[in-house]
Amino acid sequence: xxxxxxxxxxxxxxxxxxxxxxxxxxxxxxxxxxxxxxxxxxxxxxxxxxxxxxxxxxxxxxxxxxxxxxxxxxxxxxx
Amino acid sequence: xxxxxxxxxxxxxxxxxxxxxxxxxxxxxxxxxxxxxxxxxxxxxxxxxxxxxxxxxxxxxxxxxxxxxxxxxxxxxxxxxxxxxxxxxxxxxxxxxxxxxxxxxxxxxxxxxxxxxxxxxxxxxxxxxxxxxxxxxxxxxxxxxxxxxxxxxxxxxxxxxxxxxxxxxxxxxxxxxxxxxxxxxxxxxxxxxxxxxxxxxxxxxxxxxxxxxxxxx
Numbered sequence: 001x002x003x004x005x006x007x008x009x010x011x012x013x014x015x016x017x018x019x020x021x022x023x024x025x026x027x028x029x030x031x032x033x034x035x036x037x038x039x040x041x042x043x044x045x046x047x048x049x050x051x052x053x054x055x056x057x058x059x060x061x062x063x064x065x066x067x068x069x070x071x072x073x074x075x076x077x078x079x
Numbered sequence: 080x081x082x083x084x085x086x087x088x089x090x091x092x093x094x095x096x097x098x099x100x101x102x103x104x105x106x107x108x109x110x111x112x113x114x115x116x117x118x119x120x121x122x123x124x125x126x127x128x129x130x131x132x133x134x135x136x137x138x139x140x141x142x143x144x145x146x147x148x149x150x151x152x153x154x155x156x157x158x159x160x161x162x163x164x165x166x167x168x169x170x171x172x173x174x175x176x177x178x179x180x181x182x183x184x185x186x187x188x189x190x191x192x193x194x195x196x197x198x199x200x201x202x203x204x205x206x207x208x209x210x211x212x213x214x215x216x217x218x219x220x221x222x223x224x225x226x227x228x229x230x231x232x233x234x235x236x237x238x239x240x241x242x243x244x245x246x247x248x249x250x251x252x253x254x255x256x257x258x259x260x261x262x263x264x265x266x267x268x269x270x271x272x273x274x275x276x277x278x279x280x281x282x283x284x285x286x287x288x289x290x291x292x293x294x295x296x
Contacts, residue, residue: 036088
């Protein structure tokens, strides 16, 4: 089943609408959004509310539903 | 199984809006050179590159000072909005967000187990924020962008309005930086008291900050 979700870029406020299947993984969502915005996917985490969505879990596993809004958050390092 | 497909992007417009004009002041930790730059921007009528609310300033400074005795770096996000004035984009930092850190005297990251607290802080800001930059401290090392900092800036905060705020709580120095072709440069910033806070009589908070009064021209 194809669903549509939104992913917000926290750094710019831009939002993309993404079509995907419930079997797609969180890594694939991050990769798609990061690639679209020319970002390094390894430098970001994805959140739904206060929950971090990680790695190889698929959308079903983490309870993503159609029309959910996720947010791409940078994971910076200072030195 | 198909890969996720992006079907539409909606960008947030940068609206023309007059920057904060009430109770602008330089940070009391500005170096003489940075203070000259502050006065120059003020004389020109601005806008500054960054407007830092007293709320955000206080949280950043207290965070850095708290860990200064341990010589530990601190870090967080600058939450705000972007507007333009006189054809120039500027950012207004209304609040900050941080969480527990993995830090040493020369490195800092968010604790991977502490993202939920960070997300709680982001949601608690109460407005539709943009991460207009990030702050971190250099306890005793002065204010500049290290190679690691520059990589973070290039990777994550590459828009013209994105700021890297660096604070040294031991040498009492603070600067903001932005990317330019081939490297980075110091940008201008002013501390301000939001109109709504001023109207509520937030005078005592301002006095606790010990900031200098606005420079008159």
